[in-house]
Amino acid sequence: xxRNLPPKWDLEADVVSIGSGGGGLCAAITAHDHGVSALVxxxxxxxxxxxxxxxxxVWIPGNHLAATSDIKDSxxxxxxxxxxxxxxxxxxxxxxxxxxxxxxxxxxxxxxIGLKMCVIRNLPDYYYPHHSDSLAxxxxxxxxxFPAEILGDWQHKTRVSPHVPYALTHxxxxxxxxxxxxxxxxxxxxxxxxxxxxxxxxxGLAAYFxxxxxxxxxxxxxxxxxxxxxxxxxxxxxxxxxxGGKDFYVKANRGVVIAVSSYERNAGYAKTLGHQLNPxxxxxxxxxxAHLRLAGQAGARIARVPDVTMLGFHVPxxxxxxxxxxxxxxxxxxxxxxxxxxxxxxKRFSDEAFYRSVYSAxxxxxxxxxxxxxxxxxxxxxxxAREKYPFGSVMPGQDLPEGxxxxxxxxxxxxxxxxxxxxxxxxxxxxxxxxxxxxxDPEFHRGTRPWGATMCGDASQKPNANLGPLLKAPFxxxxxxxxxxxxxxxxxxxxxxxxxxxxxxxxxxxGLYVAGNSMARMDNGAIMQSGITNARGMTHGYLAxxxxxxxxxxxxxxxxxxxxx
Amino acid sequence: xxxxxxxxxxxxxxxxxxxxxxxIRKWANLFPGCRECTVIDEHNSRWSIKxxxxxxxxxxxxxxxxxQWDGPERxxxxxxxxxxxxxxxxxxxxxxxxxxxxxxxLKVCVEGGGSMAPMWEAMSKPLLPQLAKTFAGxxxxxxxxxxxxxxxxxxxxxxxxxxxxxMGRWLRNLWRAVFGSxxxxxxxxxxxxxx
Numbered sequence: 116x117x118r119n120l121p122p123k124w125d126l127e128a129d130v131v132s133i134g135s136g137g138g139g140l141c142a143a144i145t146a147h148d149h150g151v152s153a154l155v156x157x158x159x160x161x162x163x164x165x166x167x168x169x170x171x172x173v174w175i176p177g178n179h180l181a182a183t184s185d186i187k188d189s190x191x192x193x194x195x196x197x198x199x200x201x202x203x204x205x206x207x208x209x210x211x212x213x214x215x216x217x218x219x220x221x222x223x224x225x226x227x228i229g230l231k232m233c234v235i236r237n238l239p240d241y242y243y244p245h246h247s248d249s250l251a252x253x254x255x256x257x258x259x260x261f262p263a264e265i266l267g268d269w270q271h272k273t274r275v276s277p278h279v280p281y282a283l284t285h286x287x288x289x290x291x292x293x294x295x296x297x298x299x300x301x302x303x304x305x306x307x308x309x310x311x312x313x314x315x316x317x318x319g320l321a322a323y324f325x326x327x328x329x330x331x332x333x334x335x336x337x338x339x340x341x342x343x344x345x346x347x348x349x350x351x352x353x354x355x356x357x358x359g360g361k362d363f364y365v366k367a368n369r370g371v372v373i374a375v376s377s378y379e380r381n382a383g384y385a386k387t388l389g390h391q392l393n394p395x396x397x398x399x400x401x402x403x404x405a406h407l408r409l410a411g412q413a414g415a416r417i418a419r420v421p422d423v424t425m426l427g428f429h430v431p432x433x434x435x436x437x438x439x440x441x442x443x444x445x446x447x448x449x450x451x452x453x454x455x456x457x458x459x460x461x462k463r464f465s466d467e468a469f470y471r472s473v474y475s476a477x478x479x480x481x482x483x484x485x486x487x488x489x490x491x492x493x494x495x496x497x498x499x500a501r502e503k504y505p506f507g508s509v510m511p512g513q514d515l516p517e518g519x520x521x522x523x524x525x526x527x528x529x530x531x532x533x534x535x536x537x538x539x540x541x542x543x544x545x546x547x548x549x550x551x552x553x554x555x556d557p558e559f560h561r562g563t564r565p566w567g568a569t570m571c572g573d574a575s576q577k578p579n580a581n582l583g584p585l586l587k588a589p590f591x592x593x594x595x596x597x598x599x600x601x602x603x604x605x606x607x608x609x610x611x612x613x614x615x616x617x618x619x620x621x622x623x624x625x626g627l628y629v630a631g632n633s634m635a636r637m638d639n640g641a642i643m644q645s646g647i648t649n650a651r652g653m654t655h656g657y658l659a660x661x662x663x664x665x666x667x668x669x670x671x672x673x674x675x676x677x678x679x680x
Numbered sequence: 681x682x683x684x685x686x687x688x689x690x691x692x693x694x695x696x697x698x699x700x701x702x703x704i705r706k707w708a709n710l711f712p713g714c715r716e717c718t719v720i721d722e723h724n725s726r727w728s729i730k731x732x733x734x735x736x737x738x739x740x741x742x743x744x745x746x747x748q749w750d751g752p753e754r755x756x757x758x759x760x761x762x763x764x765x766x767x768x769x770x771x772x773x774x775x776x777x778x779x780x781x782x783x784x785x786l787k788v789c790v791e792g793g794g795s796m797a798p799m800w801e802a803m804s805k806p807l808l809p810q811l812a813k814t815f816a817g818x819x820x821x822x823x824x825x826x827x828x829x830x831x832x833x834x835x836x837x838x839x840x841x842x843x844x845x846x847m848g849r850w851l852r853n854l855w856r857a858v859f860g861s862x863x864x865x866x867x868x869x870x871x872x873x874x875x
Contacts (some may be wrong), residue, residue, distance in 0.1 A: 277736035298795050302802030309803070432739040432763075441736060502795070512794035516763055 117346040124353065128154040128334075131354060131367040132664045133341050136164025136648055137530065138374030138630030140324035141224065141656025142663070147331045149229055151369055154334040156356060158335070159400045162325055162335055165376045165602035165632065166396050166652060169317035170279050173256045173653070174646025175217040175231065181236050181253035186455050187547035188253050192216045196240065196248035197639055204420045205640025208671070208680065211611045213314070214637040215674045217650050220657035221256070228327030231259040235285040239565040241644050246497070249287035249398055250564070255646050257285050260313040261322040266329065272337065272466045273325045275318040277433075277441060278397060282308040284315045295504050295573040298511055312548040320649060341405065344371060344627070349641040351413055351626035367626065370663035372614075374630040374656070377607070378404030379599030388417070388606035390478065391424045394599040399435065402602060406633035410608045413624050415616040422605030422643075423474035426456075426492070427598030429516045430507050431458035443507040445494060446470045447514050450561065450571035452583020453500035455547055456492055456595070461539025463547065464489045466559040468567035468581035471643075477597070493533055493592045495540070496583040503575070504643060506593070516597075520593035529590045544585050554578035603648055607635035611669050613662035628663060630655035682804040683789040686812035690820045692827045694774050694782040696750030700823050701772065705742075715739075740764070765793035766800050785817065786812050812870070 129151035132139035141163075143153035153161070176193020194214035198207060224230040232608075235255040243249035263270050265558070274282055292299040308315070314322050328335060339357055345353035345364065353366040378384035380403040385391040388407075392584040397400070407417065418550055426445040435440040448455050450468025460465055464470035481488045503511055515522065523529035530537035550556045554577075562568055562581035572580030608616050608629045615623035631652035639647055661668055674680075690697055704725060705717065716728040724739040741762035746812045747769075748756045758769040770788040786813055792800025 297799065300799070302799045304807055305799075306802045310807075372831070432735040436737055438737070510764075510794075510796045513763070513765065514798060 121364040125363040125365040129369040133160035134374035138168040139654030142372040142660040145357040145660025165275035165488035167321035171316035172646035186253035193214040200642035202642025206637040210635040261319040263312040281318040307490035372628040376602040421607040421641040425598040426595040454496035547582035551584040615660035629661040684808035684812040685787040687785040688816035
């Protein structure tokens with residue numbers, strides 16, 4: 116039994132949230148609204164966490180906003196969708212817990228903090244129409260633009276994202292041709308929103324939660340690095356933190372909520388807990404596994420689900436504010452027409468328009484040679500792609516910055532420059548171009564998934580939004596780097612259905628909660644569906660806040676009884 | 681092409697105003713985030729600027745060309761971003777408004793190029809008037825402060841932006857508009873991550 120009580124406490128609240136993304140802020144808000152005090156400790160100098168870095172999609176089956184748009188859906192259907200796609204790696208009750216509480220948490224924050232969301236029209240589930248419980252639209256939600264000026268002093272202390280065009284909604288983007296067609300976007304809207312600092316996407320979502328905290332006068336302390344939990348026997352009762360090099364102690368009368376995202380900035384953790392070899396990361400350097408160190412101290416158990424390694428690239432000259440190189444995710448660009456992704460043999464190995472396909476193939480090991488046949492890999496595209504589409508922050512029509520990739524007047528020369536088998540690459544392009552003529556990819560079925568066509572394709576490209584031949588010199592290659600999941604990780608802290616951390620004895624650890632990406636993904640197992648992560652953060656915060664305030668939700672038990680689980 | 685214009689009266693003689701604005705190296709030193717300024721010749725210089733915009737810090741190289749040094753009444757200039765298809769131009773005009781007063785007018789134009797020209801120009805539209813207004817106000821304050829207290833000149837120079845400081849803000853805002861991210865440039869500067 117650990118007992119490391121300090122001589123005195125410097126701060127005190129009933130519920131102490133570590134981390135200021137959706138999970139931590141929602142826990143503080145919910146706890147406050149259920150009659151107890153709360154405060155938030157944030158390690159960096161800005162609040163909003165990885166939530167603010169995201170596209171802001173919130174994926175909630177059976178939500179009331181879809182219902183008001185006459186879209187038929189239910190939490191039960193969402194449960195079945197995730198349960199099947201989890202491939203048995205999740206936990207059925209955990210999946211159900213998210214399914215039944217996701218819509219409730221959404222309604223709660225709409226009612227309590229003025230969260231304003233809407234259905235993202237025409238954005239299908241990943242596995243639509245291939246799964247009987249998938250929908251063409253209705254489960255993806257996003258915020259209405261948030262006027263950040265009303266945050267007052269916190270306006271510029273609330274994080275925004277270097278990764279997303281956060282002055283535009285999905286609707287703004289889709290209505291003008293989608294992500295691929297930046298050339299056709301309505302920039303007058305973007306201009307007006309930026310002038311008024313109206314935030315959409317992840318920055319908007321985070322800003323709503325920050326406003327909820329500010330409206331309740333819940334203290335948010337930035338620049339606070341929590342070093343360890345304070346434990347009194349079997350119960351977590353507070354934390355020791357440092358600020359400006361000095362220790363201070365925060366007492367948590369009812370609970371500590373750890374919501375600090377994942378561990379991907381810790382290369383050792385990424386390798387041993389996620390089997391990711393030296394991944395680059397798009398998130399802030401503080402996402403380094405603090406939840407594991409903190410919860411581990413109290414004996415919390417961890418769990419791992421199958422996960423993928425993503426791909427990213429760096430545009431020379433770009434940095435994050437912390438002075439580290441800025442890495443951008445390759446997801447939106449690999450499936451664009453006139454582009455393919457190949458391995459060192461010059462061969463395609465996946466449906467580039469569906470990142471689950473690409474990334475699942477990435478870390479396959481060839482047991483005969485003990486190699487990764489599909490890594491390293493390169494994005495290959497021609498000048499048509501360069502003229503029409505962005506590649507990260509490199510705008511259509513711009514040349515690649517020096518050092519970002521290779522450029523050649525022929526495929527053979529390009530292959531030689533990057534060290535890829537030239538005959539293999541030439542044959543692959545010839546074959547791929549033939550597929551483009553027919554509009555069908557019999558090898559990997561690229562372009563057959565509506566989600567991939569919407570998010571990673573060009574709607575104006577007929578007959579297939581993801582297929583266009585590589586014909587026009589010069590040709591380009593960008594080497595892709597292994598990238599961690601943007602806060603989504605294979606391993607996290609195991610928790611019960613009130614988000615209490617679980618020990619190795621399978622019993623909850625009193626006074627210790629986890630939320631969002633810090634929690635093991637037993638509620639989705641082997642599947643990831645964009646928007647789940649933000650939904651998890653909101654829902655976990657809601658559940659943890661209620662339980663810590665002494666008013667736990669009993670909805671899960673009712674649903675289990677109804678379903679006979 | 682997007683353009684904006686702003687006029688303001690400075691409480692100092694036109695020659696004193698000219699003393700300040702005629703040295704491009706002085707302007708370079710004032711430019712926020714300017715890591716390096718290579719003066720190529722009397723008319724050309726290359727500015728390497730670390731533009732901070734919240735989540736993103738980007739090194740931008742700008743080629744500045746002074747088309748005409750025609751002091752103390754007029755300076756015309758043009759500029760070009762090295763890796764982004766954006767060019768611009770402008771002029772500075774000064775006229776006497778008495779022995780110790782000078783009216784200055786700044787006009788700045790931005791022109792996006794290539795297929796994304798609408799994006800660059802749309803983003804510039806709300807920002808340029810702010811640029812012109814800020815420039816005029818800051819230049820007035822700086823010159824008047826220099827004239828009033830030579831002893832405090834160093835402090836004034838380091839704390840008060842000039843036309844290029846205003847351009848810096850415009851670049852930051854433009855970058856933020858296009859590629860996302862927020863504002864804590866000031867925070868970065870305070871923390872020593874940006875000059």
